[in-house]
Amino acid sequence: MRGARQGDAVSSRHGPEAARLRARLAEARHVLAAGVALDAAAVFAAVRDEAAALGLAAERADALLGLGDCALESGEPARARDLFAAVEHLLAAEPLPRRVPALRGRATAHLLAGELRYCAHLLERTVRELNASGLHAPDALLLLHTASIAPYMDMGAHVRAAHAAQLALALAPQVNDPALVAGMYRGVARTLIAEGRTAEADASLAKAQELCAQLHLRTDLAHCHWMRGYVLAQNGELDPAEGELRTARGILTAKRAALFTVQVEVELADVLRRRGRTGEAEALLRPLLSSSALGAERGAVHAGGAHRLLGLIAEERADTESAEEHYCAALSLLERTGAAGDLADLCRLLGDLLRRTGRVEAALDAYRTGLGHRAAPGTTTLGPAPTAPAP
Structure with missing residues (x-):
């Protein structure tokens, strides 16, 4: 296989099949956003196999990317990491912005596995390469800067996290994908909490929550409730914090997002103990x-x-x-x-x-x-x- 460029030529020879697979990928993405990752994974796997049989590298890469996202939501960071690495290999000949979602996914898998430093290193390296390339890719840069906030905060690198948040906010007007913008607002809220700007953090979360509700992004909506519960708990408002964390837990349990569910349960247990x-x-x-x-x-x-x-x-x-x-x-x-x-x-x-x-x-x-x-x-x-x- 010579990469996705050869796959694009194949796509032109299999136009109807490629279009049908793209429609199924969109369907799987909808299921992942609003339904259960396991159901979405079945569709992504079927598309992956069919795309491989037809030699459609681009569709196969997107199916593998979807499977990686499903593995993250299902709480399988090691499997997700391998799937994202396979996407990077498949798209090796493509411009860097095309590979950024897979790189970000692999970094997130390392974060969920507790490898904070390597996660931050991977994201930083990709940002440097993207800036050096001279390519105009605001969506890719927004995705990378937003993803950097969590490992920086967990490592105690608050200045770096705040800088990443500022860069993400500056990029937002150039980005047309509301899902990316929603994730950015949620990430920015965490840096505001660390700076003691609770009201601004809550306003940022409200923007994220509104976008997630409009787009039916159930997992992202759960993360908004989760973060709001965290904000309230940090502020000593334990009764509403418990309510927000229980709401997040209910959504994640319904979606069978196993790892995220148990992480919320730890934070809920902290509120209950307090x-x-x-x-x-x-x-x-x-x-x-x-x-x-x-x-x-x-x-x-x-x-x-x-x-x-x-x-x-x-x-x-x-x-x-x-x-x-x-x-x-x-x-x-x-x-x-x-x-x-x-x-x-x-x-x-x-x-x-x-x-x-x-x-x-x-x-x-x-x-x-x-x-x-x-x-x-x-x-x-x-x-x-x-x-x-x-x-």
Whole structure:
């Protein structure tokens, strides 16, 4: 196979077949947006096989891209990563903007697997290549800058996240795809939260939510409710936060978006615990960890969050041994991800626990670990880059 350019020539010889497959791809996209990923995946797989038999590379690439998106929604980041890589290989001879959706999808798969640094690296590299190419591709750049916000925020790189959000906002007037713009508004909201601009974050989410409702983008709509619940929880408004998170959970459960559902459940459990409903929170969390719904390869940041919450619940019951076990399990998960803010908070909790039980040296080690992760290369004014904390 010589890539999608040869496929375009084949498409001209199979005009009616190509048009029919494009219509089926549009149908599958509609099912993915409004229905269940598993149903959409069946259509994408059928189109992929038929396009391969006809030698229609462009249609085959779009079918594989759809299958990758279905795998992301179904909570299979490793499979999604492989599918997106196959799309990139198939489109290797195409201009970079044509490959950006697959590159962004692969980066998102790494994010969901907890590989935050590699996700950010992949997106940054693609932005540099796209800017160097001189191609006018506002849709592709908007997609990349929006996707960069989440890993930057999770790594504690708030300045970079805010810069990506500014670039995305500047590109929005040049973009005609409302789904891309909706995703941008949702991403921008997270940077506004970090800056304490809660009212502006809520307004940005309202714009995203309106667009998602108009376009029947059910998963994206769930993410809007999820983010609004997060905003409210950060602001201490726990009753409406619980309502928003339960709405998000209901939509995601109906769509069988397994990984996103359990991530929302961790954040819902946090709200329940803070409202004094510890038993309900624990009932949500324990099945997530015992069934491997979350772990090192699937939602590692939220898996660490689940252990953190169970550690807090154990501390409230004066079960110091269990609390320490959960904090250490969370630390093991989060250290692999580079989620700086979560790591710093967890090291503080573990250090305080160790100090209260008389293990001062161990407590100091925990505090040093947290500080070491906060002091990354490029964050200090003087001297060489900070060294990583000892194991």
